[in-house]
Amino acid sequence: MMTAIGLMSGTSLDGVDIALIETDGNQVAAFGPTGYRPYTEHERGLLREALAEAVNLPRRDARPGVIGEAERAVTLAHAEAVAAFTAQNRIVREAIDIVGFHGQTVLHRPAQRLTVQIGDGTALAKAIRVPVMHDFRAADVAAGGQGAPFVPVYHRALAQSLGREGPICVVNIGGVSNITYIDGADTLIACDTGPGNALLDDFMVRVMGQPFDREGRLAAQGRPDADWIAHALQHPFFALPPPKSLDRNDFASFAPHDMAPADGAATLTAFTAAAITRIVPLLPKSPANWIVAGGGARNLTMLGMLRERLAPATVEPADALGWSVDAMEAQAFGYLAVRGLKGLPLSYPATTGVPMPMTGGMIARP
Numbered sequence: 001m002m003t004a005i006g007l008m009s010g011t012s013l014d015g016v017d018i019a020l021i022e023t024d025g026n027q028v029a030a031f032g033p034t035g036y037r038p039y040t041e042h043e044r045g046l047l048r049e050a051l052a053e054a055v056n057l058p059r060r061d062a063r064p065g066v067i068g069e070a071e072r073a074v075t076l077a078h079a080e081a082v083a084a085f086t087a088q089n090r091i092v093r094e095a096i097d098i099v100g101f102h103g104q105t106v107l108h109r110p111a112q113r114l115t116v117q118i119g120d121g122t123a124l125a126k127a128i129r130v131p132v133m134h135d136f137r138a139a140d141v142a143a144g145g146q147g148a149p150f151v152p153v154y155h156r157a158l159a160q161s162l163g164r165e166g167p168i169c170v171v172n173i174g175g176v177s178n179i180t181y182i183d184g185a186d187t188l189i190a191c192d193t194g195p196g197n198a199l200l201d202d203f204m205v206r207v208m209g210q211p212f213d214r215e216g217r218l219a220a221q222g223r224p225d226a227d228w229i230a231h232a233l234q235h236p237f238f239a240l241p242p243p244k245s246l247d248r249n250d251f252a253s254f255a256p257h258d259m260a261p262a263d264g265a266a267t268l269t270a271f272t273a274a275a276i277t278r279i280v281p282l283l284p285k286s287p288a289n290w291i292v293a294g295g296g297a298r299n300l301t302m303l304g305m306l307r308e309r310l311a312p313a314t315v316e317p318a319d320a321l322g323w324s325v326d327a328m329e330a331q332a333f334g335y336l337a338v339r340g341l342k343g344l345p346l347s348y349p350a351t352t353g354v355p356m357p358m359t360g361g362m363i364a365r366p
């Protein structure tokens, strides 16, 4: 068994999730503590600027202007997250075999074999004095894969311990939504499904001056615009079979106009639920159980809409099974780091479209 710390900074740009996990790269032996280090307003501003600048990046290792500045901020925030987490939980660095460091995606264009995660693995390893596995998506994209999603192998490890009849679908509703379809030991299919919370968050900031729709309370007071959703679902992405992936801003132009705030929030929430449901006819069988992770699992209106659309399948938030809603991706990158160390596959033809199962990740030693 190995002890790994995973670090994830997701598309919501809210902060760094951190989690400890014990695993041999196949089974999960134990979940450790979890933590969170929010970005400051200044850091969030830098990340937003870096995302806007990144559309012009020619190469994945280029760090011009504000992107370099944002990278230094990301590395420092992660070093602080590890220092606070280990101090708080009295973990000595000798007890940690590896740290899995995802970094912050600023651009994702797999068709151009380009996916860019900022965060300096070597600098982080030096700062925390523990080996760091980073750059998880690079090898996959270089081999012609989508480079995302990467959490499915971890979902599979968790699902195997449930001992349920399949098929099971785990859906992660972060900034972007992605699903993992598991049926028995042999079938693992994954893809991004469309927007998660990012459109709703951007709408809430613009219209209500709030970072997100807490528990889905605003959406609960509104009426989804069915025509708007039907039109949005005409986007060719939704008809594509898995594997497929998205950049955070691929749907950024899908903003409801001329709608009351509650109706706009209800429409965007229903759009996310409809886009997730749209994947069902593209899967081999209709999933019997849906498990919802990511911040979207805390949005009760979203959960209600998913239940309505996916019935008679069951829809449960991940924490109802003892899994972490918030730290699942951080745990996953700890798990993936151990798999990377052992040369085990991180992605498969049916999860990212790589021609063969691929290991990945780069190791930086202090």
Ligand SMILES: Nc1ncnc2c1ncn2[C@@H]1O[C@H](COP(=O)(O)OP(=O)(O)OP(=O)(O)O)[C@@H](O)[C@H]1O
Binding pocket: 009, 010, 011, 012, 013, 014, 172, 173, 174, 175, 176, 177, 196, 197, 198, 201, 211, 212, 213, 214, 215, 216, 293, 294, 295, 296, 298, 299, 300, 329
């Ligand atoms: N209590 C809550 N009620 C409603 N929504 C919530 C709540 N808590 C979090 N969220 C939503 O979840 C989002 C954060 O989700 P999460 O941390 O899973 O995203 P991420 O990891 O950054 O994204 P990704 O998985 O796309 O990389 C918030 O921006 C917000 O929209």
Ligand SMILES: CC(=O)N[C@H]1[C@@H]2OC[C@@H](O2)[C@@H](O)[C@@H]1O[C@H](C)C(=O)O
Binding pocket: 010, 011, 105, 108, 115, 147, 148, 149, 150, 151, 152, 174, 175, 176, 177, 178, 192, 245, 246, 329
């Ligand atoms: C390129 C990139 O960073 N993609 C993220 C993003 O956020 C959610 C979705 O889009 C997913 O594909 C992926 O993250 C998770 C952690 C994954 O790789 O499984």
